Amino acid sequence: xxxxxxxxxxxxxxxxxxxxxxxxxxxxxxxxxxxxxxxxxxxxxxxxxxxxxxxxxxxxxxxxxxxxxxxxxxxxxxxxxxxxxxxxxxxxxxxxxxxxxxxxxxxxxxxxxxxxxxxxxxxxxxxxxxxxxxxxxxxxxxxxxxxxxxxxxxxxxxxxxxxxxxxxxxxxxxxxxxxxxxxxxxxxxxxxxxxx
Amino acid sequence: xxxxxxxxxxxxxxxxxxxxxxxxxxxxxxxxxxxxxxxxxxxxxxxxxxxxxxxxxxxxxxxxxxxxxxxxxxxxxxxxxxxxxxxxxxxxxxxxxxxxxxxxxxxxxxxxxxxxxxxxxxxxxxxxxxxxxxxxxxxxxxxxxxxxxxxxxxxxxxxxxxxxxxxxxxxxxxxxxxxxxxxxxxxxxxxxxxxxxxxxxxx
Numbered sequence: 001x002x003x004x005x006x007x008x009x010x011x012x013x014x015x016x017x018x019x020x021x022x023x024x025x026x027x028x029x030x031x032x033x034x035x036x037x038x039x040x041x042x043x044x045x046x047x048x049x050x051x052x053x054x055x056x057x058x059x060x061x062x063x064x065x066x067x068x069x070x071x072x073x074x075x076x077x078x079x080x081x082x083x084x085x086x087x088x089x090x091x092x093x094x095x096x097x098x099x100x101x102x103x104x105x106x107x108x109x110x111x112x113x114x115x116x117x118x119x120x121x122x123x124x125x126x127x128x129x130x131x132x133x134x135x136x137x138x139x140x141x142x143x144x145x146x147x148x149x150x151x152x153x154x155x156x157x158x159x160x161x162x163x164x165x166x167x168x169x170x171x172x173x174x175x176x177x178x179x180x181x182x183x184x185x186x187x188x189x190x191x192x193x194x195x196x
Numbered sequence: 197x198x199x200x201x202x203x204x205x206x207x208x209x210x211x212x213x214x215x216x217x218x219x220x221x222x223x224x225x226x227x228x229x230x231x232x233x234x235x236x237x238x239x240x241x242x243x244x245x246x247x248x249x250x251x252x253x254x255x256x257x258x259x260x261x262x263x264x265x266x267x268x269x270x271x272x273x274x275x276x277x278x279x280x281x282x283x284x285x286x287x288x289x290x291x292x293x294x295x296x297x298x299x300x301x302x303x304x305x306x307x308x309x310x311x312x313x314x315x316x317x318x319x320x321x322x323x324x325x326x327x328x329x330x331x332x333x334x335x336x337x338x339x340x341x342x343x344x345x346x347x348x349x350x351x352x353x354x355x356x357x358x359x360x361x362x363x364x365x366x367x368x369x370x371x372x373x374x375x376x377x378x379x380x381x382x383x384x385x386x387x388x389x390x391x392x393x394x395x396x397x398x399x
Contacts, residue, residue: 024218074270173386180379
């Protein structure tokens, strides 16, 4: 699959949130205002890109040669946890303003299914290093897109008269459902027409 | 003791009240049998990790407790993966990437951090069972609604002459396909959460 194909696939066609439900917890939890949603979105994109590259290297230089692929789940989650910790320390050291903006979201990312999800999906789709990296970044961008749209809608919803039982989380789910319906317009046929 | 068991089933239901563990709840709820398989996996991992964490809570240094919990959980998830692959390959294929993703199911890490590292083994077992059953029931409810409307069937195990699929007349011929898709899952979840909000604040 071409690189553009991968980007379109993970941003639109199989958007992590709206078609595969990966990363649902932060999507509902951190989408109350636009600012924090954007912060979370960028932090996730950054970690997903790095994580899919690093886990690709682990898979093909450690797990496969030593014939210990059954340890995949444990290794990947540990690598992701260590990576998140490492990224947090590096950003804190070299870019304090960025750390101030993303800092509080970074620890939450370890348990974001989207990160482990993209690592596993890249390996299962047998992507090469560059393809894995691009898939990671585009998966993150898809997350950013969804959470940005969602937070904008939720800010508007705050001033609307929503029935009491639907306030907050239920209406967020219903909104996400309607967004998912809109995203159903992006399908494989579209990809075929675009890049042949 | 019974309180620890029952709180997870309704009052603190992980899916509908605390709203955790959503990825698997929505991702695998297209068929009842997938929901059952997922529920069994989560109960097993939750039970084992709660037992181990409550036994080891005095030995794990506070600073590295989260990584240690993750390793404990990931080991049990690997066991589930292997057992499922060996004895029920069809289910393993259906659940796909969601089996290894049990590791990042917030419910399991959440119970280790919030309950098992403060309590002794017996309450931790009951807590794990209650939360696990609560999660499974929530998952089953979503799956029942989605499968019934989206394909007009309820898929269970094969038993003797029963082929494992209950068909619902009427819905089989004209199903509401959208409920089976991603959008439907989110809508069903939204309405169920609203129902639980109404039910718990009704008095």
